[in-house]
Amino acid sequence: MPRKTLFNYAKFVRHIRIRSLEWHLTKWVQHNAGYYINEDSPDLRKKVTIISQILLEHILRSTPTIYGLNVNSENYTSGSLTSAIRNVPSAKISLANVKIFTFGKIWTTMPRLFEILSTICYKINTLEICPSQDIKYTARLINNQINIKSLTLVDTPSIRLNRHETKNEYTWDNEIFSALLYKAKTVTRLTLKNIHLSSLKELNYFENLEELYITNYVGDISQKNFQDLSEISLKKLKNFFIISLFSETYLKNLCKFIKNSKELTHLKIQGCKLHDPDYSMTWINSLAKNNRNLVSYEGPIGSNDVVALWIFLDSCKSLQKLHFQCNNYNSFTSNKDLKSFDNILRELTRKQPVALRKLIVGKGWTVSCKGVEHFIKCRKNLFVPIRFEWDPHTVIIGNINELTKRYCGVINKVHKN
Structure with missing residues (x-):
């Protein structure tokens, strides 16, 4: 029932996290039901979906602007945000200033969300996406941004794959990756998480990159990828992490890669084992000679x-x-x-x-x-x-x-x- 409050709390909302909203609503409905309801109950999910859409509409009507939008969610409420935007004309105004947009989970689907946001949002500077989702409109969303600074590409399987099974392998002629190359010069922070790229040589286009994080928790980083890194020069790089639970690490290739990174301050190398363990002395000597600004x-x-x-x-x-x-x-x-x-x-x-x-x-x-x-x-x-x-x-x-x-x-x- 409507009730007058001391503040219009929705007016102060600047960041929306759909998954967090779902979780709290689920607990709230379970608590107020007076009896135990399983989280997989269709009735519970229906109630949470309805309430989440109502709340999102209320927030979008009340708040003057939204800066952060995290749309990771369970599939059963995936359409709530899209429906809320359609039902609230002023949403286009409040969402026009979104600077942080996170959509990283492959099992989440947001019907037509990217299509809508690509016509509203132009100021995103921190973007996290799964490149296998809604390729056409995700590429359009990227193309429409003025100044992307931080970019995260994450591919998370809905079920745990055997690490030797074939996962999505991306090429730079994919619509999304092609769009990213056009924005490469503005990007200063790039994260590739469980992303299998056929080539890393195109990282040369990211000439202003200051932070590069390559992490792989469900598969290998190939020897070819290490070879590609050895042929790349990122002179402004400050932070470099490469982590894999299953890959061999090729120190000789990495040595060539960071040789030109005189500004490097944070370096993390972690893998299942070294391909060339006897190269460790040369590796440490190279760090001493070429990376004197190291802090970590x-x-x-x-x-x-x-x-x-x-x-x-x-x-x-x-x-x-x-x-x-x-x-x-x-x-x-x-x-x-x-x-x-x-x-x-x-x-x-x-x-x-x-x-x-x-x-x-x-x-x-x-x-x-x-x-x-x-x-x-x-x-x-x-x-x-x-x-x-x-x-x-x-x-x-x-x-x-x-x-x-x-x-x-x-x-x-x-x-x-």
């Missing part, structure tokens, strides 16, 4: 790469975070084959990099409590706060529980990747 490094190093580490620490004075994974580690490495981290820790203790705030012992190591305590004591003499963490698979030699109690707040038992 998360990636491989060899247990005997002590000289390279010394040069690295001497060159990169601004390092605040180090997360070292053993160059020889893979998912089949047994405890008896783990390498000792003590050599690395001893060098860090000796060099005492002043800017360092966090040290993480990644996968593939054993570490002694004696070495850890000596490191912590030396850091305390610097009067610089430090956090020491380790991967759950790390083998600790000694009584780590006693050490954790003694240095409470400094040492963490578990680090989750």
